[in-house]
Amino acid sequence: QVQLVESGGGSVQAGGSLRLSCAASGGTFWSYGMGWFRQAPGKEREFVAAIGRSSSTIDYTDSVKGRFTISRDNAKNTVSLQMNSLKPEDTAVYYCARHLTPWGVLSRKMTDFGSWGQGTQVTVSA
DSSP states (O other): OOEEEEEOOEEEETTOOEEEEEEEESSOGGGSOEEEEEEOTTSOOEEEEEEOTTSSOEEEOGGGTTTEEEEEETTTTEEEEEEOSOOGGGOEEEEEEEESSTTOOOOOOGGGEEEEOOOEEEEEEO
8 A cells, every 4th residue: 555745835925936756655656657646724625736657748727837847766666846926826736646456547636646745835925
């Protein structure tokens, strides 16, 4: 059974940067698509970014395109989210997630992800 542990959250002023990391243990990391989601207070959890098994396929929600970069290191079983030009509306708990099944088509739907981390808080002040 896979375990996902996020790190790297914190507080930053608008325009600043943070890098989130997610370490996976258990399972075959390289065969699964990975994603990042976020949940702001009072709002539903939403898709942020996803990356395919070999990093050849990447998807971002429109609001973070050009500012966030998702990457993965299959040798280290990690997936990262580099967040630049942060805005107050990026404030949320960020979750790392693994696809429900291996070898699948990259998805941005929560129901296609079966394993989740505990989340890390990102706070951006104006």
